[in-house]
Amino acid sequence: MRILVLGGTTEASALAALLAGRSDFSPVLSMAGRTSDPRPLPIPTRIGGFGGVEGLALYLREERIEAVIDATHPFAAVMSRNAAQACANASVPLLALRRPAWRQQEGDRWIEVASMEEAVRALGDTPRRVFLTVGRLELPPFAAAPQHIYLVRTIEPIGDALPVPNVIAIRDRAPFGEAAERALMERERIDVVVTKNSGGAATYPKIAAARDLGLPVIVVARPKKPSGVEEVATAEAAFDWLERRHGRTP
Numbered sequence: 080m081r082i083l084v085l086g087g088t089t090e091a092s093a094l095a096a097l098l099a100g101r102s103d104f105s106p107v108l109s110m111a112g113r114t115s116d117p118r119p120l121p122i123p124t125r126i127g128g129f130g131g132v133e134g135l136a137l138y139l140r141e142e143r144i145e146a147v148i149d150a151t152h153p154f155a156a157v158m159s160r161n162a163a164q165a166c167a168n169a170s171v172p173l174l175a176l177r178r179p180a181w182r183q184q185e186g187d188r189w190i191e192v193a194s195m196e197e198a199v200r201a202l203g204d205t206p207r208r209v210f211l212t213v214g215r216l217e218l219p220p221f222a223a224a225p226q227h228i229y230l231v232r233t234i235e236p237i238g239d240a241l242p243v244p245n246v247i248a249i250r251d252r253a254p255f256g257e258a259a260e261r262a263l264m265e266r267e268r269i270d271v272v273v274t275k276n277s278g279g280a281a282t283y284p285k286i287a288a289a290r291d292l293g294l295p296v297i298v299v300a301r302p303k304k305p306s307g308v309e310e311v312a313t314a315e316a317a318f319d320w321l322e323r324r325h326g327r328t329p
């Protein structure tokens with residue numbers, strides 16, 4: 080069974096590990112190419128965009144893909160929309176693997192906002208020490224608030240994405256530990272954390288550490304993903320779905 084996994088997430092990598100040992104599955108995992116040195120995976124990979132809906136539909140036909148798993152990040156809205164459209168056009172079954180959003184719990188001091196621009200405004204006029212963990216590509220809007228001191232953590236170098244006077248840039252990649260997150264925030268005397276509501280365990284420790292330290296967290300809500308697509312929350316459930324479909328394939 081030819082399977083396309085749209086990846087770039089922990090869940091996609093977990094599904095790749097489940098698929099790796101199975102000779103009756105022939106999976107390929109696709110990444111956008113945003114990370115220059117992605118972690119090695121145990122199944123074949125391809126890197127780079129498909130060329131929109133048309134390009135993806137063509138790829139599905141040419142590669143005789145029989146099922147697509149959209150395991151992209153909750154904030155990768157364009158790719159998910161394209162996948163829904165291309166799979167419909169090419170009549171290929173599609174399953175979305177989506178980790179649940181984080182929910183505010185006792186002790187959290189969340190400020191929930193709908194966009195990065197709103198997150199910038201929520202920081203206010205008074206200079207603050209901000210732990211900005213939204214990813215390299217989401218940094219530019221924060222240049223509109225140059226009064227703050229930003230501790231920015233990204234996988235790739237930030238280059239000139241945040242042209243403000245005070246930036247401390249660190250490069251690191253999830254998973255992170257709660258004790259280390261807390262130590263980092265204390266050492267850098269962080270006043271406020273800014274994050275996407277990514278969900279999942281790998282980057283949750285910053286939320287737990289902020290709760291522990293009594294710090295406010297500005298949480299950017301997820302963009303809309305296409306409706307009408309069957310959805311599961313774990314790599315195991317996606318694997319079960321594939322097995323069931325495979326059983327039905329003549």
Ligand SMILES: NC(=O)c1ccc[n+]([C@@H]2O[C@H](COP(=O)([O-])OP(=O)(O)OC[C@H]3O[C@@H](n4cnc5c(N)ncnc54)[C@H](OP(=O)(O)O)[C@@H]3O)[C@@H](O)[C@H]2O)c1
Pocket residue numbers: 085086087088109110111112113126127128129130131132134135150151152154155156157158159161214275
């Ligand atoms: N956005 C985030 O916060 C975030 C965080 C962690 C990981 N990621 C991962 O990084 C990648 C890009 O995210 P994004 O937010 O930039 O996506 P996006 O805005 O939804 O997609 C923009 C374009 O990038 C290409 N693309 C995206 N995901 C792809 C994939 N898995 N394989 C091949 N092409 C892909 C597609 O180009 P074409 O139209 O040419 O096909 C798509 O139209 C995704 O794989 C996502 O899972 C994103």
